[in-house]
Structure formats: structure tokens, C-alpha cells
Amino acid sequence: MSAHLKLFVVAVKNLFERPWTVRWPEERRDYGDRVRGFIVNDRSKCISCQLCEAVCPAKAIKFHLEENGKRYPGIDWGRCILCGYCVDACPTGSLQHTTDVEITWRDLNTYRKPREMEPTAVSPIEGTKSLV
Template sequence: MSIHLKLFAVAVKNLFEKRWTVRWPEERRDYGERVRGFIVNDKSKCISCQLCEAVCPAKAIKFHLEEDGKRYPGIDWGRCILCGYCVDACPTGSLQHTAHVEITWRSLDTYRRPREMTPEAVKAERGTAALV
């Protein structure tokens, strides 16, 4: 019986605390400026060194030959853990994190080819609710 009273006390206490959830997509959380979000590739800076593929612990990056004759990285978002090792390993800074963290897919095909990873392909929407 005392366990039930303790649970009821916790429930009553939580009624008066600030809520942790938001009504998505009407509200969005603001994660700040240093968030590690969606990764994009600026092809003009990429030198096809394949360091990003080598350091990826999830093996989510594969290189593809594009129309201009160079190889560029593509990311499988079903495997990517957003660790940022590929961004850190890139010597030219062509791979970058965006502020877009709400990644949703309409199909099970989560692999994105290099032409789908341009900075223009991703639109980050800033949050309207505080994180805490």
C-alpha cells in the first residue's frame, strides 16, 4: 500500500512541474547553436579523400562516382549515429552539421546519394520551445 502512495505522490508532484514534451510539429525545441544535426556536403570543397568513410564507426558513408568524374560521400541515415567524426576528419571542411535535427523519412530507403546532401537540400527550422 505504501508503494501506491509513493507513486501517487510522484504523480501529484509532476502535475505542477514544467512539461518536458512539445506539441510537434506546431512547436519545435530549440537545441542551441552547437547541435550536431543533419550532415551536408559542399561539393566545391570536397577533395574525395575518403577520410570520412574511414573514420565512420557505423559504416554509414559510401562514396559514389558523380557526373563530374569525382567521388563524393553519401550517407545511410538508417545507420548514421550523428557522432560527427566525419565532419571532424574532413580536411577541407566540406562536410558540415546543420541545425536540422528532426530527421523523418516517408519510406524505408534512408540512403542519401551525394546529390541529395547539398546544403540547399536541407532547410533547418528553428525551435520555438526551450529545451529545459
Template sequence: MITHLKMFGVALKYVFQRPITVRWPEERRDYGDRIRGFIINDRTKCISCQLCEAVCPAKAIRFHLEADGKRYPGIDWGRCILCGYCVDACPTGSLRHINNTEIVWTDLNVYRKPNEMDPDDVSPIVGTKSLV
């Protein structure tokens, strides 16, 4: 009986607090500048050194041959843990994080395409709600 009263007290305490969740996609959380979002590649800076593939602990980066004859990194988003080791290892700075963490795919095979790493394809989304 005491346990039930304690549970009722906890429930009553939280009834009068404002909701913690946000109404996505109308509202978005503002995570600040230090968030590690998805990784994009500026192909004009990429020298195909393959250091990013070597340091990836999840083995999510694979290089592929493009039509221009150069090898570029492609990220398997199903394996990527967004650790940022590839961004840190890139000597030219062609790989970088963006603050967009809300990318939606309609097909499971779409996220394996390396074209989504292009900076022109992804734009940051500004948050409307703070975390506090």
C-alpha cells in the same frame, strides 16, 4: 499500503507542474548552437580524399561515382551515429553539421540517396521552446 501512498504522493506532486513535452510540429525545441545535426556536403569543396569514409566508426559513408566523373560521399542514415568524425577529418571543410535534426523520410530507401547531403536541399529549423 505505504507504497501506494508514496506513489499517490508522487503523482499528486507532478499534477501541478507544466508539461515537459512540446506540441510538435507547431512547437520545436531549441537545442542551441552546439547540437550535431545531420551532415551535408558542399561538393564544390570536396576533393574525394575518402578520409571521411576511413574514419567513420559505423561504416555509414560510402563513396559513389557521379555523372561528372568524381566520387562523392553518401551517408546511410540508418547507420550514421552523428559522431562527427567525418566532419573533423575533412581537410577542406566540405562536410559540416547543420542544426536540423528533424528530417522526415516517407520511404525507407530515400535516406540512402546521397543527394540529400547537398546544402541547398536542407535548411535549418529554428526552435521555439528552450530546454529549460
């Protein structure tokens, strides 16, 4: 009987608390400045050392030959776990995290080629408010 009473007390207490969920995409959570979000590559700094591919535990990074004859990394976001090992391993700092964490696609092709990972190609979704 005491277990039922404890459950009732918890239920009454939760009636007066704010919900933990948000109405996405109208509302956004504020994750702070140190969040590990979408990864971009500044190809002008990339030396094609392939260290990022070697340290990726999810095997989400693959290198592609581009028009200028150099190989650049592309990321499969269906596999990426946003661990940041590739960013830490990059000796020139060409791979960087952005603060965009809400990554969505309209199809099942989640692989992004190197030219789609430029810092100018990534922008937050407009017209929404962030929770403070």
C-alpha cells in the same frame, strides 16, 4: 505502506508540473547552436580522400562516382548516428553539420546521394514554431 505513500506524493507533485513532451510538428524544441544535425557536403571543397568513410563507426558513408569523374560521399541516414567523426576527419571542411535535427522521410529509402547533400538542398520545415 510507506511505499504507497511515497508513490502518492510523487503523483500529486507531477500533477502540477509542465509536460516534458511537445506537440510535434506544431511545436519544436530549441536545441541551441552547438547541436550536431543533418550533415551537408560542399562538393567544391571535397578532395575525395575517403577519410570520412574510413572513420564512420556505423558504416553509413559510401562514395559514388559523379559525372565530373570525382567520388563524393553519400550518407545512409538509417545507419547514421550523428557522431560527427566524419566532420572531424574531413581535412578540407567540406562536411559540416547543420542545425536541422528533425530529419523525416516519406519512404523507407533513407540513403542520400552526394548531390542531395548540398547545403542548398537542406532546409527546415516551414510553418512551425520553436519552443524557447
